[in-house]
Amino acid sequence: MNFGNLVKDLRIAQRKTLRQFCLDNGLDPSNWSKIERNVNPPPRDEATVSRWARFLGLLPDTEAWRDFMCQADIGRGKIPAEVMSDQILVSRLPVLLRAVRGAELTETQLDDFIAKVREAHCPDVTIP
Numbered sequence: 001m002n003f004g005n006l007v008k009d010l011r012i013a014q015r016k017t018l019r020q021f022c023l024d025n026g027l028d029p030s031n032w033s034k035i036e037r038n039v040n041p042p043p044r045d046e047a048t049v050s051r052w053a054r055f056l057g058l059l060p061d062t063e064a065w066r067d068f069m070c071q072a073d074i075g076r077g078k079i080p081a082e083v084m085s086d087q088i089l090v091s092r093l094p095v096l097l098r099a100v101r102g103a104e105l106t107e108t109q110l111d112d113f114i115a116k117v118r119e120a121h122c123p124d125v126t127i128p
Contacts, residue, residue, distance in 0.1 A: 003075030004038035006068065010056035011036070025055045042072040 001009075011021050018036070022029040034040040043049055049072045050060075058065045066082060073080040083089055105113065 001071070002038055003042050003071045004036045006071050007052070007056065008036040010058070010068075014057060021055075027055075038075075041077075042075040044076060 011018065014021065016024070018033060019029050021027070022032050031040065035042070043052075046069075049069065053060075053065055053068045056068070058068055070080040070082060079093075083093075
């Protein structure tokens, strides 16, 4: 899932049309539509992204909030702050990226890899 799809799914979960959501939150429907369709990237301003998260019903310090912020970073082509704050992970990123580059993993292989990383990182948490 990318940022635009996430934003759209969260809006739809509120059972609001695009126009109603924008009217309720003082947003421009044309620009919001471009975000949902991934025509425009997420804003660079973290305060704006945080405001949008609240508009979409997300609460700070929750997993959903953190996922939203990570998706915004990724949508801007940026490594999420959550990753960059882990010095051990950052030190190993070059090796991981070299290993994955050109590996041409199938979707199933990539999903299996992600599942193994999640299991190793947080074995007591079930993540869909």
